[in-house]
Amino acid sequence: MTKCFSMHVASEWMDSTFHYWVRVLIDLSNWLGLSYEEINVWIFLILHPAITILLLGLVVKQTFVR
Secondary structure, three states: OHHHHHHHHHHHHHHHHHHHHHHHHHHHHHHHOOOHHHHHHHHHHHHHHHHHHHHHHHHHHHHHOO
């Protein structure tokens, strides 16, 4: 019984978190004059990979270059 209850609470939390960030992206797209899809492309196909590659490069540099 407890497991089902906690999974239900987790599901509600994930849903509310997802909807909150969708609203943030919609508001950001309205503020920047871009579409929701364009904001998604910028964040998830351009910014996130660029930041990930930059951080990976810093870790490699700090690990192997002394």
